[in-house]
Amino acid sequence: MNKRAYELNILGYAIVFVVTFFIGGIIGSLSLPEFPGRFFISGIVFGAFATGAGSVIIKYVIHR
DSSP states (O other): OOHHHHHHHHHHHHHHHHHHHHHHHHHHHHHSOSOTTHHHHHHHHHHHHHHTHHHHHIIIIIOO
16 A cells, blocks of 8 residues: 555544544433543544444454
8 A cells, every 4th residue: 555545544544533532422421421531431432443443452352
């Protein structure tokens, strides 16, 4: 893969992560009980699974 396509691929993942971070944060704020950091934690979880990092973590950490 050439350098330009690689940079666009990373930019695409970053945009998807940011958008799903905010969507996940809003959903977490509406559905989870009150605790500090619920927007951030639910946003990170949504963003990680939207970009595929969550499934990689599950594949290599849990299924050793």
